[in-house]
Amino acid sequence: MKELDLQDKYLINFFCERPDGLHYKEAKANTVSPNFFVIEDLKHFISETTLNKSNYKKLLKKFDSEKLLLEAFTEFLDEKIKSSMNMAIFINTNKSVTFEGVKLHLFYPSGSEMEEDNLFAQNIFSVVQELPYTFKYQNEGKLNLSKFSFRPDLSFFLNGIFLGYSELKSNWTNQTADKNGRKKVSKDYRSAVQEYLVIADKNDLSQTIRKDFLKIFEKAIHITATDLSETFVIRNISLLFDDIKAGVVNGSYDFEEYEKKLLKDFKPYPLRNKEASKTERFEEVFRTLYDKKMIEKEILYYNFIERDLIKKEGSKTKEYKHNDGRLISPRPKQKFGTDKVLAKIEEFLMHENDPDYFIRKLEKELKDKGLGDTQIQELINKRLKYQNNKTVYSLLLQYAAGFGKSNIIGWTALQLKDLRKDGEYIYDKVMLVVDRLQLRDQLDSKMHNMNIQKGMFIEANDRKSFIDALSSDKRIVVVNLQKFSAVDNILDETAVKKLSKLRIAFLIDEIHRSNSGTQHEEMISVFDELQSSFDKSKDYQKNQTKKNLIVGFTATPSDHTLARFGEFNKYAEAEKIWIPFDSYTMREAIEDGYILNPIKGIVPVPAKMYFEIPDNDLEGFENDFGYDEIPENTETGIDEEGKKYRIRKKKIYLDTFRIKAISKFIAERLITSIYPNIRGTAKAMLAVSSIPAAIKYKGFIDKYFKELIKDKKYERFADAPVYIVYSDSQEHQSSISLNNGINEKKVLQNFQKIDKNGIIIVVDKLQTGFDEPKLHTLFLDKEIRGINAIQTISRVNRTMKYKNDCKIVDFSYKNVNVKNIKTAFEHFSNVVVSDFDPLGNEEKLIDLLKSLSNNEIFKIHFTAFKSYHTTNPDLKLIIGIEDGLDSFIKGSPKDAKKVKDEILLYFKILNLIEFVIELDPMYNENLFIEFWRKYNMLYNQINKQSDIIDDVEIYFDNRIGIIAPFEPKEKGDKPKNPSPTGSDQPNKYKYNILKVIEKRNQEEEAIEELIAEFENKISTFFNFIKIDENGQRLIAKIKDEGSAFSQEEIYTDFSKIYRKYTIKNKNLGDFFVRETKDILNQLCDDFERSLGVTYKLDIPGSLGMVAESRE
DSSP states (O other), rough: OEEEIIIIIIIOOOOOOOSSSSEEEOGGGGOOOTTTHHHHHHHHHHHSSTEEEEHHHHHHHTSHHHHHHHHHHHHHHHHHHHTTHHHHHHHHHHHHEEEEEEEESSSSOOOOOTTTTGGGGGGEEEEESSSEEEEEEEEETEEEEEEEEESSSEEEETTTTEEEEEEEOOOGOOOOOOIIIIHHHHHHHHHHHHHHHHHHHHOOOOOHHHHHTTTHSSSOOEEEEESSEEEEEEEGGGGHHHHHHHHHHHOOOOOOHHHHHHHHEEEEEEOSSSTTTTTHHHHHHHHHHSHHHHHIIIIIIEEEEEOOOOOOTTTTEESSSSSOOOOOOOOOOHHHHHHHHHHHHHHHHHHHOOTTTTHHHHHHHHHHOOOOHHHHHHHHHHHHHHHHTTSSSEEEEEEESOOOHHHHHHHHHHHHHOOTOOOOSSOOOOEEEEOOOOHHHHHHHHHHTTOGGGGGGEEEHHHHHHHHHSSOOOEEEEEOOOOOOOOGGOOOHHHHHHHTTOEEEESSSSSEETTTTTTTTTOEEHHHHHHHHHHHHHHHHHHSSSEEEEEEESSSSOOHHHHSSSEEESSTSOOEEEEEEEEEOOHHHHTTSBBOOGGGEEEEOOOEEEEETTOOOOOOOOOOOSSSSSTTTTOOOOOOOOOEEEEHHHHHHHOHHHHHHHHHHHHHHIIIITTHHHHHHHHEEEESSOHHHHHHHHHHHHHHHHHHSSGGGGGGGGGOOOOOOOOTTTOOOHHHHHTTTTTTTHHHHTTOOOTTOEEEEEESSSSSSSSOEEEEEEEEEEEHHHHHHHHHGGGOOOOOOOOOOOOEEEEEEGHHHHHHHHHHHHHHOOOOBBBOOOHHHHHHHHHHHHHHTTTTHHHHHHHHHHHHHTTTOOOOHHHHHHHHHHHHHHOOHHHHHHHHHHHHHHHHHHHHHBBTTTOGGGGGOHHHHHOOOOHHHHHHHHHHOOOOOEEEEEEEEEEEEEOOOOOOOOOOOOOOOOSSSTTTTTTOOSSBBHHHHHHHHHHHHHHHHHHHHHHHHHHHHHHHHHHHHHHHOOOOOOOHOOSOOHHHHHHHHHHHHHHHHHHHHHOOOOOHHHHHHHHHHHHHHOOOOOSOOOOOOBBBBBBBOBOOOOO
16 A cells, blocks of 8 residues: 555545544645645634634734735734644633734633633544645845755644644555664754754744744654554654754764654654554554544643743742743653553543442453453452552552653643643632652742742642642642651641542652651652551541542562552462553663663762771781681671670771861862863762761762862862751751851752752662752762662763763772662562562461460460450559560560560551452451550560670771672572570671681672772783883873863873773773773873882872771
8 A cells, every 4th residue: 555545545544534633734845834824724713703702803803815814814924833842732821912003812722711612612623635835035135946945744734823744654665664764863953953054054043034944844743654454653853853963064974973862852652552553553543643632632731942931039939040041842752651541540530439340341351352251350458458549549660860851740740730621620729748858849949840830829838838729729838747757747637537529639759758768678658658558547548439540650660559549460370469550760761871870870989998997916826716717798796705796888988088088089070070071061979888877978079179279270160169958956056057157948959950060979879859950970979779879870871962971989888889789770670570478468467466365474464464455444453464575585585585476477468458459357466466566565675785895996008999890609508506695696706706706807808909900900900001102292292381282181081092902902891891981081190190200199089099098
């Protein structure tokens, strides 16, 4: 089938003729004016529709003829179009215009309070086949007729106004959208730009000609290419103009970079139903892109201009810093995700009063997959046990950090706010839940740019303001959780009861939050906190008249979160039970070029430590006892006299000399290798383990930085601040005093200024939600893992112009973060699916309940315990119980320990599955729970650690440097001790502490060798420079005391010698080449210092890395 046949006989039929089609009107190409208006449609809309008819008659009287009116009006509109970012922005900004003093509507939105969709139905959506486009340029009185022409297959118009176009390819003629369709769009735009550059000839500073010539490309809402099998979409093609111009101006006419970028941006549109037929897939995508209501969403919601906002001194409101801005429109996956969420919400609302709808739907899906009745019933019964979507509706989305969650939240919030049914708004409130000052500020700016001004929403940051917000007439509420330790501080019984009468949509920007400023391995889930407030409330469940909705976004969903809020996916034994509702993973985002890969930029920088017993010279190993083979990471031991010792990692991270050496390393790396990035605007973050460590780092980095910027070549960085951010407490100096009196909010504003470098030192802050694209390097002197690891490293993965990479420099002890980060990345970089099995856990809970209920201690004392708490508050009862439990714990330590283990396991499982599935109330019986809590408390009091444990002394051993990442060895089984200290503490304090220390020091010696290996490669390179002919010229330039040679020239020459050396020496290793290539300026500075002396650098922080002595 030829393309024209496919276009005419199928596509036009789908657009214009089929009862289930898109209900467009076909307009003929000859009805389109040279400036791209369908005159017939425009005339009809402004002269015949409800709100325009009378005003058009008034306007007609001002002109000699209707033809002159339409010519003047299209010229008037054309000028407005030229000054708009794209056609969606133009129509949204000009839904009505005043022309010659008369108001005319250009577009009728749907869902008006008086008319509902009656006015919207009067809009005219048209499609034109094979529309010839020719640009005619008037130059010095002569008409240039043929500067550029092309013929898009399908062009789309709304009320006579151009929207965009589509290229069609036919697989039948061996043409594909992927190859031929995208290539056609690429060639047409490139040819148009080249012709424009000839016409403009550097004389189009106001870009008037460009706006006219290129508007069919640059003003289009989107351009598509389809072959029915796949449909590709590109927006904002004007961003590629400079790449074409560069190829023309430099005379190379090499457009490879342009084509590469275009293909990267010209993405296939995702499919809901990938298994559908070819035409079904096509129609799904084209309905999404060209359905009348979807075009309306493009106009009203999906396109906006992002401008920088500032708050002037003394003002409470934000204003635009300048009028310039950038067009924000959705990538295919962003729009797909938003539309998918809204479609699911519509399904929720349609079946809100039918509690069995989703079970019937699941049953049908299982039957369609060919499962038998018995298996179907078994899976249905399992699904019925889960709480998911029973009390409130919930959707969990796994989106990579840096993907643009804030935009998706904004688009979703705006559409939910405007959803109407039977003349009423569906959602009483849309609540945007944030947990960070910086997230709150980002959201404020985002809403301002999306035309939600300050007066259109209300903020709730405590219980009172939350209750007030529920009664307010403002329908968007920003809930700021930063000041609260828990969501239920806001959602108490009063608030939850009030919510039972409303329909609320909660949108959570990042479901993981920290508690009171302290980040944990498993961070608190706002999703859990929010839903628990409803699940726990019997009043809410009894009185609710509408179902609330929670939509949560995260890059790192846990198994528990998936089981509670994800989608049931258990169709077969081999499949995982729970998946996110929608996902766009880190791996996909990296492959698509939307975020950088932080794993590629990990640089391990160990500091060699030295361990010893206080006042002990480590002699006498010949008398040691215990096992020779010490398990990995053993931290405890005992000496010959029975004295116990512990190696405390805290002492490593607080060691002043280690911090001092690392600070110098950081200061030098900042000015030589980080700040020059991103055209001299790059920034860094240092995350450390404690406030005391952070304060030391602030002092030392400040000191070394000030010393370094005295050098003329670094003085341009003199204004780069060293900030510190942590949660203030009475124990430590306030962070405000360390930031010269500036509070945290102002610190973040200053740090994010466009033209400033800087480093910010953080303690459990800004590791979620902090979005600063110019953050290039993350220094880590704390241990991270799991969810926390991904959230933390994602601070540096944002992309922007001129940012080519990002770095993670790891100072953690033994560089454990290298493995931790890679492990976490492997888990979270793909779609996270969960086989967490709460039903299996419930079976264990039943066994534990039986065991604890039948325990002799319980049988003997529970009756008295219950009596005291219900009918007989006699203190003698409690004293008797305590005596009995005390005797049991002390007299039968093994049995007592076994009971304690059962209690802990019971509580752990209960906390894990409570609210995930429906549980019998007997598991949570108050007095049963309280009895065993008291037992656990008494057990801990009786068995508290009473030994005096001495610390092993730890010193920084004067060596710090870069090493190549290495894979940890596979660990075999740990050696077992036949006589451990106790059944609950195997192998503890039984190894000879001298052997433990010896093993640690041997490991540190191995680290020193790795540092030396990296340094020796640099030393060899420096020696090569000294004997190379070009190297000798470089040395002469370096030693020249005049001003004949600039530092930039020296860096350039050094770089050329480096390239020559690495090409000749293939055995340097990938890591060495990759790492040194990124720090060439620093390497050159080190070479300068080394001249005239044997190569051994005395500056910790330079690549030679021999640290200062402690003495």
